[in-house]
Amino acid sequence: MSFSIKKEGEVVVVDVEGQLIVGNRQELKQKVLDELERGEKKFLIDFSQTGYIDSSGLGVLVSLSKKIREQGGELRLANLNDDLKTLFELTKLDTLFQIADTRDRALQSF
């Protein structure tokens, strides 16, 4: 499990590879917060290579969403598979996040 970060235009794109769970959530949080501190405002987290997410992973996404908003930034999520969509629906977090079907659509939505 790992996270890769790259810049596409003005957007910081984070790919979550493997699981986003209690053992690695802090690493994702720190990487995004570091970018936020550097002044980045637009963030996209892409889940096309993600297995499953636990409650602490969801918690980190909620936390990042708040922190990015507080700095006047925006967060989008993209490429949730059907199982991850179900997870977001079960927790009603699909109503809290802006979720796009594809990376391109998410990038265009900023």
Next chain:
Amino acid sequence: MPPAVDDHSAGHVPAPDRVRVVEVDIPSDVNLIERVVELVRRECEEMDFARRQVMLNVPVALTEALSNAILRGNGDDPAKHVHVRALVDPERLVVEVVDEGPGFDLDHAVTDPTAPENLDREDGRGLYLMRKLMDRVERIEVPHGSLVRMTLHRG
């Protein structure tokens, strides 16, 4: 180098042909969760559980139970252990997670994380997800610890 997971899945307890047993004992280290989950998930896959159960219900609910046991039950103390025993047969998965803590009252943990006032909270979704993703979640008193048993019928 993380400590090795002690895997008894080869079955040191004799089991009927269509019953698979996974039994592991791990120190309190959240980095070991994924490996334990993978052992149980693989058995569910072998037993032809529904794809969604293999990809979502089992891994997420078991990650929550292990995370609770390690961080809350055992207070993240690596000297304390978590014992996991999973029985998988063509009908169901029954998985038990035992920690060395005092446990928590499932009936009192009723906060609804989907209520509008709780939606932007970072925590409070673990037990909710266990209950949503499993058919049954029980807590049973055991000497010197707490046992959570989760049951999922094969879909």
